[in-house]
Amino acid sequence: MSVLVVAAAGVPLVTFLVLAVALWCGQGWRERVFSGLVVGSAALSGLLGVALAVVCVVDGPVLVSLGSWFSGFPVRLRADWLSVPMVVLCGLLGCLIGAFSQRYLHRDPGYRRFYLLLALFVAAVQLVVLAGTLDLLVVGWELAGLASALLIAFFHHRPGPVAGGLRAFITYRVSDIGLVGAVVAEHHGAGHTVIGLLLVWAVLGKSAQFPLGGWLPRAMEGPTPSSAICYGAISVSLGPYLLLRNGIGGPVVIAVGVVTALYATLVGRAQTDIKSSLAYASMTQIALVLVEVGLGWHVLALVHLLTHAVLRSGQILRSPSLLHDHHHLEQSLGTPVPDTGRHFERVLPTALRTWLYRFALERGYIDAFLVDRVLGTLVRAVNRAAAAEARWTHAIATDRQAVAR
Amino acid sequence: MIALGPLAVVLVWLVGAVVVGRVVDPRQARRAATWTASVAVGVSAVAMALPEAPLAGPVSAGAGAVGCLVISLAGLLVAAMSPVEGAAPVLAARLFAVACGLLAFRYAVVEAALLALGTYLVWSGDRLFARYQFPGALLLIIGAVLPGPVGTVLLAAGVVVRMAAFPAHAWFPRFVDRTPMGVVVAYQAAPVVLLEPSTVVLTAIGAVTALTAAVFAAASDDGRRGLAYLLITANALVITGASWLVGTLAAAGLAMTVGALAARRESLSVHDGGDFAATPRLAVAYLVFGLSLAGFPLLAGFAEGHHLPHAVATPIAVVVVIALSVAGIAVLRGFLGLFTRRRVVDGERDLTPLENYAVVVTMAVLVVVGLAPGLLSLVT
Structure with a gap:
């Protein structure tokens, strides 16, 4: 059975390595061949997950120990009730997104780069969910973060996606300090x-929870298919998965979930584009999953995570056709689609509603505070120090030739 | 101890310096330097197969050969990726000979003297460089001669100055800014860490330097200055306890990638951007070398990034973890700042075949060691 576990994690990784070498060597494989390999490897990984599910039901959880990668780094994989559904979800969603993108990105100059990054993302996530140790989980976690950031910055000629990718990566790295720190603390x-x-x-950071969630709406600047798999489904789900895997819960997790859910649902209502609105909806649902995790309702949290992932990625994939879908809906209903959020008008006084609307439009002033006040202040101080140092070194460094003249 | 394998590599570099010096045409000189570096890599690889145990008395055959391989790979990058004009290939070859000499003669006094020789060779008259590096070289020599705690303190101070650790770092950004990149890499390739005494204070200085330099690199708007701070980060991690082999190779790759980019465009401001579509291999090389330096998974620096926080005291481990994280941010900011947001219309060129050869060989080593880190401990 260990072959199934290793293959589920290894097939996408090998595919990524092969495609990376081929791309560097300038292999002009046709679009269909390139994407077919990624779609096939993701599908195979998902199907292996299905086989693992059968094995788990019959024989119970599968634990595979592959010795040490290097000194002090044990490689253990685990397939159980928690990891197997995620393996199946990631594999099959990766396959679906890959197939969808064959038409969506047809003849795009970055077609092969997209599939390379998709392969890396799927490989990284399978590694995260099958990892039996925190050490190994870090490997997949960091690779998934890199792949996500590069996918956001996919349209690299436009400043918006590039800035969004950098912001996501900065947030990931800042929050990854927690994960790596946990590994060190464990040791x-x-x-x-x-x-x-x-x-x-x-x-x-990974699941875009309060107050580090500002990167998520900006991440929607990436190609729609990658937004669907990364930010609608898999990437944001890795946070709750990490807590479920390590049995972390309690009041802190509940508090994070409650605060984020309130914040995101409020801010999401003031968004004027569908992808931002869906981003905040994702944030809200993941926050509710965290509340469930905090309360110890693990099975409910897993079911919520999986169903949300499927629904949200479907919504994001359909988002470019929103107007078309809306017209269809209104034609079917025979009347305009009713507004949501009417209860706010009934419950809240007008003055408070106005304040809340402004608060939501400004995204709770959190972005401005973190970017301008915290990060901006640090960067300005560092650059002032660097400039002062440069002036000082310039003053004391006179070339010998200059002295001679 | 005298090691014959590294001594052979030293001879290759010295002969190469003479040969390259006699070639008039700069393009032919670059090709000759690349041949020299390739031969040095080959000799180092052969030397690795020789036994490390002493053959007779203090003479060994294979000791230090891995270090020579890494230095020669850095030399290969320098030879192949330096611009045709203003590359100083002869000086670089001599510096690589000095660096390999440190591994050939394992006596502290000789090593300190060789480091001083390297400093003298590099000095171009810059007063700031002289004010830092000559006293640093003197500290290393006196520290190597004097026994006991005084010698240890002087050696530690010499290492701090030579490796540009805080607070003795101010010379380094200017050095990187004004010196041919190949010379910077060759000067950095010398394994100063062989002289490093094991002290908690030095480890703490290394960790603090790594974090501070990483923050400065992440905040820098200039690609060359950001590189200088990233190189300080790499040095500082080595002082803290990381492998100098991986640090040297990743830093050399990153520096030469930036050097190659600087030869192609006037400004290296991250606000000006670049075109990934025009220079995809150069961009990927920058990313791979940079992420390897920042200890990213599947690359050679990961195992070190994993080991280091476990091997030091908790406060230092915390600082190292944050430093590696910020270094990663600096690398991706540099990547996105230098290779995106612009459509190049003036024909900026991707890696030439010669550059591609050096980058592929070096990246292959980093990736293979990253996938199988056990290889590194096996050969060392």
Whole structure:
């Protein structure tokens, strides 16, 4: 059975490596061949997940120990009730997105680059969900972050996607300190509480939770198919998965979930484009999953995670056809589609509604505070120090030739 | 101990310096330098197969050959990727000979003297460089001669100055800015860490330097200045305890990629951008070398990035983890800043076949060691 587990994680990774070498060597494989390999490997990985599900039902969880990658780095894979559904979801969604993109990105100059990054993303996620140790999970986690950031910046001639990709990567790296810190803390013999808090910090960035969620709506600048798999379905789901896998819950997780859910549902209502609106909807649902995780309702959290992933990626894939779909809906209903959120008008006084609307439009002032006040202040201070140092070195460094003249 | 394998590599570099110096045409000189570096890589690879145990008395055959391989690979990058004009290939070859000499003669005094020789060779008259590096070389020599704690303190101070650790770093950004990139890489390739005494203070200085330099690199708007701070980060991680082999190779690759880019365009401002579509291989090389330096998975730096925080005290581990994270941000900011957001119409060129040869060989080593980090511990 260990072959199934290794293959589920290894097939997309090998595909990525083969395609990376081929692309570097300038192999002019046809679009269909290139994308076919990625679609096929993702489908195979998903089907292996289905086979693993059968094995798990019959024989129970499968634990595979592959020795050490290097000294002090055990390689263990685990297929159980938690990881197998995620393997199936990621594999089959990767296959679906790959097939969808064959037409969506047909003849795009970055076609092969997209599929290379998609292969890396699927490989990384399969590694995260099948990892039996935190050490191995870090490998997939960081690779998934890199693939996500590069997919957001896919349309590299436009400044918006590039800025969005950089912002997502910065957020990932800042929150990854929590995950790597948890691994180090584990090796240094720290307590469960410390490790739990560090993991929650890691989740804040990856799953776009308050206050680090500002990157998610900007991530929608990437190609729609990658938005669907990364930010509608898989990438944001890795946070709750991490907590479920490590048995982390309790009041801190619930608090993060509640605050994010309130914030995201409010801000999401003031968005004027569908992808931003869907981004905040994703944030809200993942926050609710975190509440379930915090309360210890693990099975409900997993079911919620999987169903949300499927629904949201479907919605994002359909989002470019929103007007078309809306017309169809109105024709079917025979009347305009009713507004949502009427209860706010009934419950809240007008003055408060106005304030909340402004608060939502400004995204709670969180972005402005974090980017301009916190990060901007740090960057300005560092650049001032660097400039002062350059002036000082310039003053004391006179070339010998200049002195001679 | 005297190692015959590294000594053979030293001879290759010295002969290469003479040969390259006699070639008048700069393009032919670059080709000759690349041949020299290739031969040095080959000799180093052969030397790795020789036994490390002493043959007779203090004479060994294969000791230090892995280090020579890494230095020669850095030399290959320098030879193949330096621009035709203003590359100083002879000086670079001599510096690589000095760097390999450190591995051939394993006596502290000789090593300190060789480092001082390297400093003298590089000095071009810059007063700032002289004010930092000559006292640093003197500290290393006196530290190597004097026994006991005084010698240790002087050696540590010399290492801090030579490797541009805070607070003795101010000379380095200007050095990177005004010196041919190949010379910077060759000067950095010398394994100063062989002289490093194991002290907690030095480890702490390394960690703090790594974090501070990474923050400066991430905030920098200029690609060359950002590179200087990333090289300081790489040095500082080595001082903290990371492998100098991986650090040297990744830093050399990153530096030469930036050098090749600087030869293609006037400005290296991250605000000006570049065209990934025009220079995809150059961009990917920057990313791979940079991420390897920042300890990213599947690349050679990952195992070190994983080991290092586990091997040091908790406060230092925290600083190292944050430093690696910020270094990753600096690399991706540089990548996106230098290779995106612009459509190049003036024919900016991707890697030439010669550059591609050096980059492929070096990246292959980083990726293979990244996929199988056990190889590194096996050969060392």
